[in-house]
Amino acid sequence: MVEAKLAWADMKHKPADRSDVLNPIRHILEKEMKPPQNHPKEMIMLGLGEPSKKNGFDLPEVINESLIEVIKAGTSNGYTAASGTIEARQAVAKKFSSEEYPIDPNHVTLTFGTSGALFNAISVLCERGTEILVARPGFPLCQPICENLGVVYKHYDLIPDKQWEVDLDNLRSQINDKTRAILVNNPSNPCGSCWSEAHMKEIIAVADEHRIPIIADEVYYGLSYDPEREFKSFGQMTKTVPVICLGALSKIYCIPGWRCGWMLTYNNNGYFDQVLENISKHSMILLHPNACVAAALPRILAEVPESHFTGMKEKLKASSDAAFGRLSTIKGIKPIKASAAMYMMVTIDIEAFKDITDDVDFCKKILAEQNCFTFPSACFFGKNAFRMIICTKPDVILEFGDRLEEFCNAHLK
């Protein structure tokens, strides 16, 4: 006999434990730090790294034209190959290949932004119960991905006084026989730094020594404005260590909402032969990114002029200089100069304040009192610091500096 069931209204469906994940940035943004209502000062949003029109970053005309052309043609409204069309994959391969390090279009996979690429790469390299090493401070999306997959993420430290280089001894000490990948992010969010070639070689040497592949999150590809530390891709630095590079249209082409990214698999030593097969299978779960954007991709990659990238870097440098100069004069905090990507980290001397307990408290209070949104470094596995974006106009940054100074002075001991 079938037992009588409770009524639907008296029951609760328990969600799967693996969906109980935390994306620290989104959690703070959407749930914890609510902007104050009716604040007399206008909101200064230095949270999300969005190179938008409002923040002073205009799209090169060809980007919109490419998409309009595709939509008008009406030929890209259907499904395409799960890993992306061959035309799109060829275009990505061409853009990121060099003579010394050519990329096989069959080793390119289109993804749902860099986020999708990260999810694919971790899914394919790491088994439940195995480990991946991630930077601290670092971009925290690996946390919900690993929680969802049952993969353990462990940290290696970056050193702020050495332009956020990796503490190599610390990195080595985290490696064991369960380690399946080292995740690097260069240029870095949240640090606003770009590693020198010499330092990248040191990281590659550790990976080589322990036979651990590298996942390189290069969503800020090329975005270094320090002439002494020009960007180089990890995939284009080694013929020995297997590397998966991740990138997207999001940041460097200023269209994060279009959700189009890619994975480039450098199959050195044939190490990824089986992985490549599974990347292709795994991409059949969620399929390709938006087909219209993917169809516009070849034209975007080929025709966006170099002046777009140089212009972007000039703007970022101007804002970074303005931020560092202004914040350096404020008591209780210390900016760490940014030279890449779209962010600057600012350390907080918690002891200098009479009524601030930590970085989360600092960011909540400056939001409530000055209507300025920044992210606490707790969102990036860090502590006693906050991250501000610099992909905004210098006058916004200077206004933030004034409000920050007023805030700090009001709370200093």
Ligand SMILES: Cc1ncc(COP(=O)(O)O)c(C=O)c1O
């Ligand atoms: C380091 C890093 N990786 C990945 C992402 C996600 O990028 P996408 O918008 O392409 O998914 C971001 C976004 O801020 C990021 O900063």
